[in-house]
Amino acid sequence: MFNLADAIEVPHGGNLGEAAVRYGIPRENWIDLSTGINPHGYPVPPIDPQAWIRLPDDDDDLEAIAAAHYGAPRALAVAGTQAAIRMLPAVLPKGHIGVGRLTYGEYAPAFERAGFQVERFVTSPFADLHAQASFVLDPARELPEDLLHLILVNPNNPGAERYTPDQVMQWREQLRARGGTLIVDEAFVESMPELSVANRVNDEGLIVLRSIGKFFGLAGARVGFVLGCARIDRAMRYLRGPWSVSGPARGVVRTALLDTDWQAQTRANLAASGARLAELLARFHPAVSHTPLFSWVRDAQAARWQDKLARHGIWVRRFDAIAGFRFGLPADEAAWARLEAALNVVKAEMGI
Structure with missing residues (x-):
């Protein structure tokens, strides 16, 4: 039986409300x-108003469009990657599974x-x-002999x-x-499609x-x-159940996947x-790596950086498993200018 006392809350980005309360700065x-x-x-x-009235059509062409977009033989639509993560342990044999320390x-x-032995790797x-x-x-290097499964986020979030x-x-x-499985999370690969293995599933x-x-x-x-073989698709489809993706969301995603010009x-x-952000951060810190959607900075003083930037109304994600912090992309030139100005002040305050 699940014991709520043993539950671990995993921190995520996007917690701006928490920052607004902590620092007394309006959202x-x-x-x-x-x-x-x-x-x-x-x-x-x-959005077609009928999409709000009808039950979602699980038999529409969304999954076929997604499979074609990814170059995969089939695709199963789920309510975000998070829903898939919760289902995956039920379709794999128990054993040792490798999960990144920073991921x-x-x-x-x-x-x-689910009873798997998690082995943390760097x-x-x-x-x-x-x-x-x-x-x-x-x-x-060869993988450890006792490892049955491995989870690989490629490109990795947040280490890049x-x-x-x-x-x-x-x-x-x-x-x-060994009878095991490699799970590849390609959440950020759309901007780096040359890394994808979706066509090999x-x-x-x-x-x-x-x-x-x-x-x-x-x-x-x-x-x-x-995206997986026919056996995995059937098992995950059963666990997912009906109507897991709303009708309005299905329509929007269908249009987005077909819009190749965009x-x-x-x-x-x-x-x-992404290159601009990495170049900006490199002026203030020697340890920057990046993808087109974010930059990662490894620093033992990540908590100080986050705090000082927050006092300028700039909220970044801090990680503790390996000390560092992640920057997403500013939305406009005003945000770029505020970020650069704040970095200049923080750099001086930290005596760098």
Whole structure:
């Protein structure tokens, strides 16, 4: 039986209300950079009023459109990646599963609750912290012999590590030979499509999760997709049940997935904005890595940075598993200017 006393609340970005109360600054005066969501999301078209009245049509063409978009044989629509994470332990055999020490925080508790032995790893850029992990994930090394499953966020959130499809598939082959599975979370890969392995999910041993929230800026729609072999698709479909994605959300996401012109322009815009953010932060800190949607700064004084930036009305996400903080993209030139000005003041205050 689930024991509420044992529940662990996983912190996330987007908690601007908490920051507003803590620092006494009204919400409208903040620049929220605490998530990696595209601040210029897909322009939502008018929604058919009947979409609010009818039950969602699980048999529409949304999943076929998603499968074609991802180059996968099939796609299962779910209420965001979070819903898939809660279901995944039920479709995999129990055993040791590798989860990054610095990665999306919902995976470890979901599998621990289900009775899996979670082995925390660090990636090779953080190999100096090997004593704080079960193993170092490195393409040049074999996976630990007792590892049955592995969760890989590619590109990683928040550390921005990335792996080529060939590197990813090497890990998949090692796990498949043991009867295990590689789960690849591609929530941020839409802006870096060359990293995706979505087109390789037809066989056992590989599950890919895709998100609509980050690149398309539709986090509020709560839509994601599970890509896997036929057996996994059937099992997850049964666990998901009917009507998990609302009718209005289905219509908006369908339109966004078909709008290839918007996608191409957005990839170019995000690449430029992501590089601009990384270049700006590099003027204030030597340890910056980035994707088109966010930058990560490793720093033992991350809590001080977050606090001082917050006093200027700029909210960033702090991480403690490996000390550092993440910046999302400013939405406009005024926000860019405020961020740069605040960084200049904080740098002076911290004596850097």
